[in-house]
Structures are given as C-alpha cells and as structure tokens.
Amino acid sequence: MKVTVERAQLLKSLGHVHRVVERRNTIPVLSNALMRAEGASLRLKATDLDIEVVETLPAEVATGGGITVPAHMIHDIVRKLPDGSQVQIETVGDKGTLAVRAGRSRFTLQTIPEGDFPDIAAGEMSHRFELPAGHLKRLIDKTQFAISTEETRYYLNGIYLHVVDKGGAAMLRAVATDGHRLAQVEFGAPEGAAGMPGVIVPRKTVAEVQRLVENPEESVTVELSTAKIRFRFGETVLTSKLIDGTFPDYARVIPAANDKVLTVEKGEFAAAVDRVSTVSSERGRAVKLSVADGRLTLSVTNPDSGSATEEIEVSYEADALDIGFNSRYLLDITGQIDGDTVELKLADPGSPTLIRDPAGPGALYVLMPMRV
Structure with missing residues (x-):
C-alpha cells in the first residue's frame, strides 16, 4: 500500500474513527484502525466489537492494499504534523511495518494484518x-x-x-x-x-x-x-x-393528573437553585421548594456546613406546597429548556413532578421528589 493524503482531511477522519477504540485492549487488533487504499480513496475503520465507525476520504493511491495500525498513535502523529502538509503512508517490505512521512518527519509503526480485523457491520437492516x-x-x-x-x-x-x-x-x-x-x-x-x-x-x-x-x-x-x-x-x-x-x-410514571401549576423564569430559578445548593451535602444535594401565594422559597439545610434560603416570584395559584428535589437533577432539566420559563406540574410531596418547556413542544421531563 502506498497512498498520499492531505493532513487536515486525514486528521478529521481519524478523529471520527479513533474515538471508539478503547485505550486498553486484551485483543491487540482492537487497538488498531484499519486503513485500506483503493481507487482514489482511503477507507479508515475502527471498532470495539460493539461499535464500528468507517470513514472514506479522497487520496492519491499509488498502490492499493490494507493494513491495521495503532489508532491512537496514528491520530497523535497526524495531529502533530504541520498544517497543510501532505502525508505519505506506505507499507514497508515484508517486515509488517508502516512508514508515515510528512515533510522532514518520518515514523515507522508496527502493524497487524488486515485479515485479523473483525467486521461487525454485516447483516440485513429491516x-x-x-x-x-x-x-x-x-x-x-x-x-x-x-x-x-x-x-x-x-x-x-x-x-x-x-x-x-x-x-x-x-x-x-x-x-x-x-x-x-x-x-x-x-x-x-x-x-x-x-x-x-x-x-x-x-x-x-x-x-x-x-x-x-x-x-x-x-x-x-x-x-x-x-x-x-x-x-x-x-x-x-x-x-x-x-x-x-x-x-x-x-x-x-408520567403523571397525568398533576393539577398544581408552577411557572417560573428559567434563568432566575436555575441561578437560585445553584446558589442555595452550594451548602448542600455532596451525597444528598437536596433542595426544598416551598411555594405559596406567588412566591417560591428555596432552602437547603446541611447539619455539617450550614443553611441557605432564597425567595423568587413565581406564578402559582394552588394550595401551598413543600417538596424536595435533588438540586443537580433540577439543574440538568432546566438546562434542557429552550424558552424563558419553566412549567412544573405538581401533585404532592411524594409524587413525581411533570416539567414542561412552554417553548419546546414535544419535550417533557419527570422528576421524582426527595424527602427533606
């Protein structure tokens, strides 16, 4: 095999395929990426036996053929080569090695034959x-x-x-x-x-x-x-x-009868949850939400480090309610909201809460409460 490829294209393609290769492998060939040159293209393939990624890129092929090389090493080599360089890849003699050249740089890598490389992509798709x-x-x-x-x-x-x-x-x-x-x-x-x-x-x-x-x-x-x-x-x-x-x-588990509707400004709510959770324990991360008469009070009490409270204005017209949530889970969900407001449909302190994005139809979230 003897092929010449533009460095930027090769780096981008190797970036796509090398990520599926695990750093540590008991099967040596699974540490490698397959390179096959034919026609006017170079095909790269990598697998961990559960996922397989194949990418084809244009190349000047002098001699066709295929070989496998250490995936992370070849990616690192190409990444460190100068911008704009032409990379020449060539199998060397009968030693089972691969020469990589670009400008004044030359590398020789150990290889494993193409025939040892597994193929998981076979099979009909219905x-x-x-x-x-x-x-x-x-x-x-x-x-x-x-x-x-x-x-x-x-x-x-x-x-x-x-x-x-x-x-x-x-x-x-x-x-x-x-x-x-x-x-x-x-x-x-x-x-x-x-x-x-x-x-x-x-x-x-x-x-x-x-x-x-x-x-x-x-x-x-x-x-x-x-x-x-x-x-x-x-x-x-x-x-x-x-x-x-x-x-x-x-x-x-998706509640259909939650009738207590709490609407809150997303940015203000997320910032308040983030602030009060600063004193929460690493294990619990519990934040208590107390809502009544258009006001939401967020509070955290940690016997080891102290307590925190913050109050924000909300839209809420149902009976007063106290409910606890994992603060990190609340922040994860608010991070998915596209609009400026978040709608929480509540039932009672022990039942799941339905969270919707008024600006993002087609998306909903359910969060289980915590005891606080």
Whole structure:
C-alpha cells in the first residue's frame, strides 16, 4: 500500500474513527484502525466489537492494499504534523511495518494484518429512514443526561428509540430514564420509520453520534434491525449493536393528573437553585421548594456546613406546597429548556413532578421528589 493524503482531511477522519477504540485492549487488533487504499480513496475503520465507525476520504493511491495500525498513535502523529502538509503512508517490505512521512518527519509503526480485523457491520437492516441531523441531535441532547449509569440495570443504559401513535399521527420518540428522572422528546416520524422495532441505543453510541453531527442541516440516514443500528453521515458510517433488553413501561410514571401549576423564569430559578445548593451535602444535594401565594422559597439545610434560603416570584395559584428535589437533577432539566420559563406540574410531596418547556413542544421531563 502506498497512498498520499492531505493532513487536515486525514486528521478529521481519524478523529471520527479513533474515538471508539478503547485505550486498553486484551485483543491487540482492537487497538488498531484499519486503513485500506483503493481507487482514489482511503477507507479508515475502527471498532470495539460493539461499535464500528468507517470513514472514506479522497487520496492519491499509488498502490492499493490494507493494513491495521495503532489508532491512537496514528491520530497523535497526524495531529502533530504541520498544517497543510501532505502525508505519505506506505507499507514497508515484508517486515509488517508502516512508514508515515510528512515533510522532514518520518515514523515507522508496527502493524497487524488486515485479515485479523473483525467486521461487525454485516447483516440485513429491516428499516431505513432519513431525518435532518438537527432533529437527531435534539433527540439526543434533550434525553442523554437521564441515561442510567447503573450497570446492573443495563436496559436503562441507553436511549429508547421507538415510534408511537399520537392522535393518529406517527411520532418518533426518544426516552431515557435512570429511575430518578425521565426525559422524553418526540417529533413527526420520518417516512420509513413506521413499524420499526423499539430499540435501545447504548450510551457510548449515543455520545459518538452526537459528536458526528457537525452540520444540523445535513441529512442522516438511519438503518436498523432488532440487533443493530447504523447512522450514515455523508462519508462517515457508524454501526452499533443495540442493548438486548426490554425498556420498562415508562408511560406509567408520567403523571397525568398533576393539577398544581408552577411557572417560573428559567434563568432566575436555575441561578437560585445553584446558589442555595452550594451548602448542600455532596451525597444528598437536596433542595426544598416551598411555594405559596406567588412566591417560591428555596432552602437547603446541611447539619455539617450550614443553611441557605432564597425567595423568587413565581406564578402559582394552588394550595401551598413543600417538596424536595435533588438540586443537580433540577439543574440538568432546566438546562434542557429552550424558552424563558419553566412549567412544573405538581401533585404532592411524594409524587413525581411533570416539567414542561412552554417553548419546546414535544419535550417533557419527570422528576421524582426527595424527602427533606
């Protein structure tokens, strides 16, 4: 193999593929990225056996062929090369090494044969649809924070992507929950999504897809089956295994009868929660909300460090209520609100609270209260 590539393009492509490679691997070839030169392009591929990313970039190919090289090392080398340089990549003799040249720099890297590299992308996809990258990014951005990190409840370690019927209209919905809070976002299902199986997209895959959305206006092709999902962003293709589990019946925890409506200015509310939680304990993070007669009093009491209170004006016409929440969870949710106000629908101190964004239809959040 002998190929010449423009440094900026190579760096961008390596940036997309090398991230899926774990720093520590018991299987040596999984530390490597596959490089294959053919025609007028160079194809890069990396995998951790759960996710595979493939990217194709234009190149001057003198001799075709394929080899695998340490992914993080080749990325670091190209990153440190001078801007605007041409990078020449060439396999050397029978020693199984790869020479990388740019200007006066020369590197020789150990390789592993292409035949040892695994392929997880095979298999038929039963459903295929396209949607704007901005829509996909919104589904992820608004729900990702609620993904559980508890490995024993593995079926919560991702975003549940499925199609629902809402008033006769098909909606593509994303849901994530960790048992303490729930985030749900939806919009009109694109053509081809109808009848798709409900799938749980793993947390690491979600993070990689989020990074690959560079232009919200471009179109993303999504293909999926009951076992795998594939995202195509132009010349970049990410294929991932899905979480093999059953997502819980989340609709049961979304309250429908909460009749105490509290409307508060988002920025003022978030700043007040942040200030009073300064004295909260690292473990509890509990903040008490006392609401009555158009006023909300936020208070935190920590026996080890002291207490704090702050009062803000709100819109609230129901009976007085005291309720406690984890302050970090409150801030996570207010951080997803697009508009200037937040609407909290309350029931009683022991029941889940429904939080809506008046300016962001299609998104809702549920937060479980804490004892304070």
